[in-house]
Amino acid sequence: MTTPDFSFTLAGQNGQARAGLLKTAHGEVPTPTFMAVGTAGTVKAMTADAVRATGAKIVLGNTYHLMLRPTAERVARLGGLHKMMDWPGPILTDSGGFQIMSLAKLRKLEEKGVTFRSHIDGTAHELTPERSTEIQHLLDATITMQLDECTKFPATHAEAAASMRLSTRWAQRSRDAFIKRPGYGQFGIMQGNVYEDLRRESAAALVGMDYEGYAIGGLAVGEGQQTMFSVLDYCTDFLPAQKPRYLMGVGTPDDLLGAVARGVDMFDCVMPTRAGRTARAFTSNGIFNMRNARHIDDARTLDENCPCLCCTRHTRAYLHHLFRAEEMLGPMLLTIHNLTYYQSLMHGAREAILNQNYDAYCAQTRETWQRGPDS
Amino acid sequence: MTTPDFSFTLAGQNGQARAGLLKTAHGEVPTPTFMAVGTAGTVKAMTADAVRATGAKIVLGNTYHLMLRPTAERVARLGGLHKMMDWPGPILTDSGGFQIMSLAKLRKLEEKGVTFRSHIDGTAHELTPERSTEIQHLLDATITMQLDECTKFPATHAEAAASMRLSTRWAQRSRDAFIKRPGYGQFGIMQGNVYEDLRRESAAALVGMDYEGYAIGGLAVGEGQQTMFSVLDYCTDFLPAQKPRYLMGVGTPDDLLGAVARGVDMFDCVMPTRAGRTARAFTSNGIFNMRNARHIDDARTLDENCPCLCCTRHTRAYLHHLFRAEEMLGPMLLTIHNLTYYQSLMHGAREAILNQNYDAYCAQTRETWQRGPDS
Numbered sequence: 001m002t003t004p005d006f007s008f009t010l011a012g013q014n015g016q017a018r019a020g021l022l023k024t025a026h027g028e029v030p031t032p033t034f035m036a037v038g039t040a041g042t043v044k045a046m047t048a049d050a051v052r053a054t055g056a057k058i059v060l061g062n063t064y065h066l067m068l069r070p071t072a073e074r075v076a077r078l079g080g081l082h083k084m085m086d087w088p089g090p091i092l093t094d095s096g097g098f099q100i101m102s103l104a105k106l107r108k109l110e111e112k113g114v115t116f117r118s119h120i121d122g123t124a125h126e127l128t129p130e131r132s133t134e135i136q137h138l139l140d141a142t143i144t145m146q147l148d149e150c151t152k153f154p155a156t157h158a159e160a161a162a163s164m165r166l167s168t169r170w171a172q173r174s175r176d177a178f179i180k181r182p183g184y185g186q187f188g189i190m191q192g193n194v195y196e197d198l199r200r201e202s203a204a205a206l207v208g209m210d211y212e213g214y215a216i217g218g219l220a221v222g223e224g225q226q227t228m229f230s231v232l233d234y235c236t237d238f239l240p241a242q243k244p245r246y247l248m249g250v251g252t253p254d255d256l257l258g259a260v261a262r263g264v265d266m267f268d269c270v271m272p273t274r275a276g277r278t279a280r281a282f283t284s285n286g287i288f289n290m291r292n293a294r295h296i297d298d299a300r301t302l303d304e305n306c307p308c309l310c311c312t313r314h315t316r317a318y319l320h321h322l323f324r325a326e327e328m329l330g331p332m333l334l335t336i337h338n339l340t341y342y343q344s345l346m347h348g349a350r351e352a353i354l355n356q357n358y359d360a361y362c363a364q365t366r367e368t369w370q371r372g373p374d375s
Numbered sequence: 376m377t378t379p380d381f382s383f384t385l386a387g388q389n390g391q392a393r394a395g396l397l398k399t400a401h402g403e404v405p406t407p408t409f410m411a412v413g414t415a416g417t418v419k420a421m422t423a424d425a426v427r428a429t430g431a432k433i434v435l436g437n438t439y440h441l442m443l444r445p446t447a448e449r450v451a452r453l454g455g456l457h458k459m460m461d462w463p464g465p466i467l468t469d470s471g472g473f474q475i476m477s478l479a480k481l482r483k484l485e486e487k488g489v490t491f492r493s494h495i496d497g498t499a500h501e502l503t504p505e506r507s508t509e510i511q512h513l514l515d516a517t518i519t520m521q522l523d524e525c526t527k528f529p530a531t532h533a534e535a536a537a538s539m540r541l542s543t544r545w546a547q548r549s550r551d552a553f554i555k556r557p558g559y560g561q562f563g564i565m566q567g568n569v570y571e572d573l574r575r576e577s578a579a580a581l582v583g584m585d586y587e588g589y590a591i592g593g594l595a596v597g598e599g600q601q602t603m604f605s606v607l608d609y610c611t612d613f614l615p616a617q618k619p620r621y622l623m624g625v626g627t628p629d630d631l632l633g634a635v636a637r638g639v640d641m642f643d644c645v646m647p648t649r650a651g652r653t654a655r656a657f658t659s660n661g662i663f664n665m666r667n668a669r670h671i672d673d674a675r676t677l678d679e680n681c682p683c684l685c686c687t688r689h690t691r692a693y694l695h696h697l698f699r700a701e702e703m704l705g706p707m708l709l710t711i712h713n714l715t716y717y718q719s720l721m722h723g724a725r726e727a728i729l730n731q732n733y734d735a736y737c738a739q740t741r742e743t744w745q746r747g748p749d750s
Contacts, residue, residue, distance in 0.1 A: 042697060042704040047684065070671070070696040078674055078692055086688040296445070299453055309422065313461040317453055321445040322417060328703060329417040 006185040006212050008244045008265075012354040016236065016263040019353040022058075022244055024142045025183020026082065026090040029057040031244065032260045032349050034342045035092060035268040040065040041075070041085045044273050045328070045335045048086035054308065054336065055343035058090040058142075060268045063135055064099030067125070068118050072138035080140030092187075092268070093141035095132045095174075098150050098249075109149065111166070129173035133186075137179060145215065146174035148189040153221045160193035167191045167217075168205045175209045185212030187246060193218055194227060196234055203238035213244040216264070220250045229258050236263035253282055253345055253369075257362045260349050272342045276335030279323045283341065285371045288316075290334065294373065295320040308340035309333065316373075381560040381587050383619045383640075387729040391611065391638040394728040397433075397619055399517045400558025401457065401465045404432040406619065407635045407724050409717045410467060410643040415440040416450070416460045419648050420703070420710045423461035429683065429711065430718035433465040433517075435643045438510055439474030442500070443493050447513035455515030467643070468516035470507045470549070470564075473525050473624075484524065486541070504548035508561075512554060520590065521549035523564040528596045535568035542566045542592075543580045550584045560587030562621060568593055569602060571609055578613035588619040591639070595625045604633050611638035628657055628720055628744075632737045635724050647717045651710030654698045658716065660746040663691075665709065669748065670695040683715035684708065691748075 004023045008031075012019040020031040036043045036051055038059045043051050051059065061081055066072060078084045081091055097114065100107060104116035104125075113128030132147040148167040151160050171188045178186045188206035192198030206214060216235060219228045232247070239245055246266035247259050256267055272282060279290040283303040288295070290302075298316035306312075310319070310333040322330030345365070352361030368375075379398045383406075387394040395406040411418045411426055413434045418426050426434060436456055441447060453459045456466055472489065475482055479491035479500075488503030507522040523542040526535050546563050553561045563581035567573030581589060591610060594603045607622070614620055621641035622634050631642055647657060654665040658678040663670070665677075673691040681687075685694070685708040697705030720740070727736030743750075 040696075040700045040702055041693070042702045045703045045707075047704065047707065048688070049684070065700075069700055070692070074672065074692070077672065078690060084690070084693050297449065297452065309424070313423070315453060315459070317445070317449070318416070318459050321415075325415045325440075325444055327415055327417050328420045328706070329422065331703070332420075332422065332707070 003182040006183050008213065008242065010242070012356075014353040014356050014358040015261065017260050017349070017353045017358045018263060018265055019350045020244065020265055022090075022265075023183075024090045024185070025181070026088060026142045027057065029090055030350055031265040032256075032346050033057060033266055034256065034346050035060040035266065036339050037062070037268055037270045037273060038085060038087070038091075039270075040069065041081060043335075043339075045277060045331045046273075046339070050309075050336055051087070051339070052089075054339040055347060056339065058092060059087055061091055061093045061139060061141065062099060063093050063096035063132060063139070064103065066093075066139060067096060067127075067135050068120055072135040076138040076140070082140060090142040091140075092143035092246075093136045093139055093145065094248075095145040095147040095189075096127050096135070097132070097147050100127060101150060111169075113147070113170075129170040130177040133174050133177035142184060143213065144178060144184070144186040146171045146186065146188050146211075148191060148217055150221065151191055151193045151218045153193065153218070153223050155193050157195055157198070160191075160195055160198055164191040164193070164198050164202050168202060171206055171209060175211070187211055187213040187215045187244075189215040189217040189248070190235065190238070191218045192235075194223060194231055199231065199235040200238050203235065207240060211243070213246060213266075214239045215246040215248050217248050219247065220255070225255060225258070228255070229262065232259055232262040232264065253342070254366065256342075256345060257349065257365065260353075261358065261362065272338035273335050276338040277331040279330065279334065281319075281334055282338050284365070284368050285373060285375050286369045288373050290316070290319045290330070291323050292320075302337060303341065306337060306340055306344065308337050310337040378557040381558050383588065383617065385617070387731075389728040389731050389733040390636065392635050392724070392728045392733045393638060393640055394725045395619065395640055397465075398558075399465045399560070400556070401463060401517045402432065404465055405725055406640040407631075407721050408432060408641055409631065409721050410435040410641065411714050412437070412643055412645045412648060413460060413462070413466075414645075415444065416456060418710075418714075420652060420706045421648075421714070425684075425711055426462070426714070427464075429714040430722060431714065433467060434462055436466055436468045436514060436516065437474060438468050438471035438507060438514070439478065441468075441514060442471060442502075442510050443495055447510040451513040451515070457515060465517040466515075467518035467562075467621075468511045468514055468520065469623075470520040470522040471502050471510070472507070472522050475502060476525060486544075488522070504545040505552040508549050508552035517559060518588065519553060519559070519561040521546045521561065521563050523566060523592055525596065526566055526568045526593045528568065528593070528598050530568050532570055532573070535566075535570055535573055539566040539568070539573050539577050543577060546581055546584060550586070562586055562588040562590045562619075564590040564592040564623070565610065565613070566593045567610075569598060569606055574606065574610045575613050578610065582615060586618070588621060589614045590621040590623050592623050594622065595630070600630060600633070603630070604637065607634055607637040607639065628717070629741065631717075631720060632724065632740065635728075636733065636737065647713035648710050651713040652706040654705065654709065656694075656709055657713050659740070659743050660748060660750050661744045663748050665691070665694045665705070666698050667695075677712060678716065681712060681715055681719065683712050685712040
């Protein structure tokens with residue numbers, strides 16, 4: 001069998017919404033797609049089999065966490081991240097930059113890169129565009145991300161421009177460090193905050209570097225959904241139609257529907273997994289808090305439309321009991337459900353796009369979210 | 376399909392060691408067998424599918440935990456414990472007495488029963504032989520246990536006699552309260568501490584009540600393995616050969632092998648599940664602490680003889696990483712492994728008994744335990 005080239009083809013389009021197919025060395029990914037976050041070499045509270053059962057085709061690994069523990073070199077000695085975590089499918093790794101800004105101590109940002117101290121043991125580390133790319137190679141990432149600086153929000157035009165231009169210079173160094181291999185790809189990350197001219201400038205520079213895909217960074221950082229959508233309204237147009245578009249760190253089910261409508265193909269977010277561990281359920285009837293006493297005697301399934309283990313085998317009352325008793329099975333079952341819900345939402349979106357009725361799909365989905373737990 | 380009567384038949388015997396088959400309303404259980412502990416309606420860190428995959432045929436539920444939360448009446452409204460926890464197979468429930476003594480506050484022991492305050496919210500509760508039996512009926516326990524008092528260790532002969540005789544009176548009241556249903560059974564619990572005459576008196580009284588099975592209580596409470604075995608040496612003889620014998624709260628793999636050699640058929644213990652959550656692995660090469668740095672680069676499987684998900688998909692280095700990173704998948708995978716190891720140990724014991732080479736099986740198993748992680 002020959003390893004396929006890394007490719008992305010559009011199977012259908014409905015307005016700006018796209019249905020695509022990403023082909024990689026590790027398998028195919030129908031888009032739009034949601035990537036479960038496997039922070040430290042595991043999607044939290046999930047076996048790899050359980051992740052597969054949700055319908056997930058691609059997962060995300062965090063370079064920052066993995067470079068500190070167990071270290072990129074150790075993952076490489078164990079045969080790479082796919083083998084280590086029992087996920088032979090595609091894996092996208094982030095660059096490490098975002099977590100350094102949110103988690104690490106004593107960060108120092110320079111033209112060369114970032115130096116920081118580990119939040120685990122205080123040891124000093126350096127991350128440059130070259131090292132971030134090398135680490136992602138050691139992890140055997142199917143999709144490598146450029147190192148970027150995620151501009152803070154709010155930022156003035158001057159701050160956003162300076163930050164975006166640093167990310168652009170890092171993009172070129174990341175691209176130069178990337179080793180092309182059949183079926184593997186690298187994505188550049190558009191920055192520019194909420195400024196259209198900066199988004200345009202960023203995109204143009206990245207497109208000149210001919211990446212295999214493009215991410216939209218610097219959103220979902222506090223600007224609110226309306227502002228995020230208004231930025232997406234123009235900035236997906238700056239990206240080539242024939243390459244995948246990845247909106248980083250997004251979001252709620254409603255965020256996903258709106259971003260797909262604006263031409264986004266890929267997403268990642270800790271929301272469904274984190275919510276699953278804290279008793280928040282995403283369902284076709286809206287968001288429920290399973291700790292709420294309203295569920296204590298509720299013998300109904302969590303979501304009658306969901307094919308997951310949690311919804312086909314258990315009651316809301318049992319989930320409520322598990323969270324009240326602080327049993328690990330509560331987070332386990334609700335993570336299974338939430339990730340399955342996100343996958344079902346994206347699968348439904350793809351079908352609707354192919355059937356040219358994406359707007360109706362969104363309207364119907366949003367309408368049922370209003371029904372609430374007593375529907 | 377007619378519900379089978381509750382029955383126990385011996386398929387083979389090798390010395391005192393027995394291979395049997397327990398038939399119940401909820402399925403068959405080849406013995407010797409180990410019952411995973413599903414404290415609060417869940418085997419900790421395990422889906423019911425994962426419990427099944429370990430080879431388990433019967434699980435244990437804790438009356439004390441379930442009566443407090445979600446309450447026996449609520450479990451009954453949800454269709455019983457089998458349905459609630461997605462375990463259609465046999466379930467044995469304890470009587471609640473043991474946990475009241477170890478967990479509850481302000482306990483008061485009287486002839487009538489025990490009054491206590493919940494360790495969860497301080498509410499007052501009463502447990503009598505009649506109520507314990509009723510609760511277990513509400514839970515839909517396949518096997519109901521009599522309410523007993525687990526005599527403390529050490530105890531004088533007089534203390535042990537008084538305690539055992541209270542348990543015997545409670546046994547009669549539990550038996551009177553038990554509603555016979557096809558395929559369901561109730562076990563009496565032999566007490567008497569380390570005193571042969573008291574064990575004999577207890578067993579004789581219980582056998583007169585014609586239970587479907589007999590448990591040996593009051594062991595594994597600090598007396599040590601040698602003393603426990605010396606009590607088992609005589610006390611299994613006091614019980615009828617054609618009924619199952621259950622040694623409560625035992626134990627290590629070595630305890631199980633020794634107790635089977637002395638005629639015990641059933642076991643339960645939190646050891647494999649609790650150990651799994653604290654990084655202790657039971658393997659064919661002995662007990663490993665997966666937090667130990669010796670495993671950090673070890674690309675070998677945890678136990679090459681084990682068919683479980685953990686051992687067929689992952690390395691010792693990955694397990695070590697998961698425990699170091701405090702990821703839930705560590706406890707999840709190691710609980711899967713430990714329970715699979717216990718089931719494999721009991722399965723091997725049964726095969727050896729049927730093949731008349733149980734002593735050799737024990738000797739070989741104990742020899743490989745000495746090999747350690749570097750073998």
